[in-house]
Amino acid sequence: MTAAPSPASFTAFVDAARGLGVRFERLGRHFGTKRVLENIDLSIPAGQFVAIVGKSGCGKSTLLRLVAGLDQPSSGRLLFDGAHDGEALRIMFQEPRLLPWERVLANVEVGLPATVKGEERHERARAILAEVGLADRADEWPSVLSGGQKQRVALARALASGPRLLALDEPLGALDALTRIEMQGLVERIWLEQRFTAILVTHDVSEALALADRVLLIDGGRVALDLDVELPRPRPRGSAELARLEGRILQQLFGS
Amino acid sequence: MSLAELDAPVATSGKKADARGRLDLSSVEARIAGWVLPVLLVAAWEYLSRIGYIAPNVLPAPSAVARAGWQALKSGELAHNMGVSTLRALAGLVVGGGIGLALGIANGLSELSRRYTDTTLQMIRNVPHLALIPLVILWFGIEEEAKLFLVALGVFFPIYINTLHGVRTVDPQLIEMGRVYGMSPFTLFRRVILPGALPSIFVGLRFALGIMWLTLIVAETIAASSGLGYMAMQAREFLLVDIVVLAILIYALLGKLADVLTRWLERTCLQWHPAFQTPAHG
Incomplete structure (x- = not known):
């Protein structure tokens, strides 16, 4: 990955740092008689990087789908402190979900607002592709890219509209360990530049601790642990402090 | 030393030409492969008609059809x-x-x-x-x-x-x-x-x-x-x-x-x- 080839050209398109805050009020979601989420009360301030961890099927992805508007709550409310239309709120999926019949550049353009036309569309998409280090792959078909490259294109697509809130649904879960670390660095760098609100769902506790300001542990449909991670960035991997926090979260998950 | 240096480029260029020649041949082969059987069939048909094995009122020769x-x-x-x-x-x-x-x-x-x-x-x-x-x-x-x-x-x-x-x-x-x-x-x-x-x-x-x-x-x-x-x-x-x-x-x-x-x-x-x-x- 090239190190930030032209950050200025990209950030020029994005308004000044502004995130979108979210508040959950007694939020619940049931599927039939199964209560996946119950009475969640939470406040995520603008610009915060929140990681949601938990066992498979604990409802963490459901929570994210509610935030992204892909699902509606059964009870309670979800409040945003501003407009939360498609362009302000973007989701990045676990799979890249690129259109295989469009070139990489056109795939990134999917994320641009419809109001951006003509040459400016290409220009902006190119700038974002450069940001994720794939400027030279703009004219390729997605099928020739590696898994990590596809996910970087998906990230570029998610960022194209300059979202105020980015929902990340285990986006790095399917990548190999080294590519994942590289991608974590990329996500952190872009988040530091743009300061959108980020909600990352992950099953990887160390990933949550490497990236997030705050880690939420969901268990049995409730928030079982709400932990602030006040460590300076970039956080060195394998530090004693991270290990201590990881131990605490894992103990909460599996302990007694 | 000089021998090896001299030999190397000759050998590689020879190999390259060879590979190109084979590539051309195989691509030609791939292109005409589908037509080999039809051409053989028509040739056999013409031959059998000429020697009188196939009567013209049953199946005329390909040349007659072409005419x-x-x-x-x-x-x-x-x-x-x-x-x-x-x-x-x-x-x-x-x-x-x-x-x-x-x-x-x-x-x-x-x-x-x-x-x-x-x-x-x-x-x-x-x-x-x-x-x-x-x-x-x-x-x-x-x-x-x-x-x-x-x-x-x-x-x-x-x-x-x-x-x-x-x-x-x-x-x-x-x-x-x-x-x-x-x-x-x-x-x-x-x-x-x-x-x-x-x-x-x-x-x-x-x-x-x-x-x-x-x-x-x-x-x-x-x-x-x-x-x-x-x-x-x-x-x-x-x-x-x-x-x-x-x-x-x-x-x-x-x-x-x-x-x-x-x-x-x-x-x-x-x-x-x-x-x-x-x-x-x-």
Whole structure:
């Protein structure tokens, strides 16, 4: 990955740092008689990087789908402190979900607002592709890219509209360990530049601790642990402090 | 030392030339491979006719067929009949294929439309369309409408079924992505659903082309006053076996031509598909 080839050209398109805050009020979601989420009360301030961890099927992805508007709550409310239309709120999926019949550049353009036309569309998409280090792959078909490259294109697509809130649904879960670390660095760098609100769902506790300001542990449909991670960035991997926090979260998950 | 240095470039350039030569040969081989068998068959046929093993009133020699073809071409009869047949085939394909495509898309997208029309269509599908010929002659006589109707009915089903299948099996994850990325229903259709269904639609088109010729020739053989099938039937009346054989060979060539055109169309429209990408760049 090239190190930030032209950050200025990209950030020029994005308004000044502004995130979108979210508040959950007694939020619940049931599927039939199964209560996946119950009475969640939470406040995520603008610009915060929140990681949601938990066992498979604990409802963490459901929570994210509610935030992204892909699902509606059964009870309670979800409040945003501003407009939360498609362009302000973007989701990045676990799979890249690129259109295989469009070139990489056109795939990134999917994320641009419809109001951006003509040459400016290409220009902006190119700038974002450069940001994720794939400027030279703009004219390729997605099928020739590696898994990590596809996910970087998906990230570029998610960022194209300059979202105020980015929902990340285990986006790095399917990548190999080294590519994942590289991608974590990329996500952190872009988040530091743009300061959108980020909600990352992950099953990887160390990933949550490497990236997030705050880690939420969901268990049995409730928030079982709400932990602030006040460590300076970039956080060195394998530090004693991270290990201590990881131990605490894992103990909460599996302990007694 | 000097020997090795001198040898190396010579050796590599020699190897390169060799590899290129082999590459050319193998690509030529790949291109003509399909035609080896037909050419051999025709040669054997000519030989057996010349030595008198095959009687000319059973199967005339290829050279005799070629002469008959040349005569028919000179008189303009062949071109006229081929033109008439091709036009009928294409008209039927456009009408039947168009309706099949439209209904396939409608039923693929709308549960309501599918609930109300699919059962009817499946029932009609199981009637052999050539069984309708007597009825069609009663309705339309032996005019153009009869052929158009039969060809359109024949090509309708392969295109309908494959379009429906294609639209219904587009990756739902991509559709969800399109929705949350703010695509309008029309944009979603144009950028996600239609391209996703296209490989399946092409399968339908290739089936349809086969059925198109079959239907047309049968219809022209039974009831027509022009076209290739009519030409063959007329020739039979006057025992012109060479013209009958000529007509059959032309069907084979037209079938191959239609297949080549579809393949070309597929390669152009499905460039993104890994199956249509050259491995050198993949």
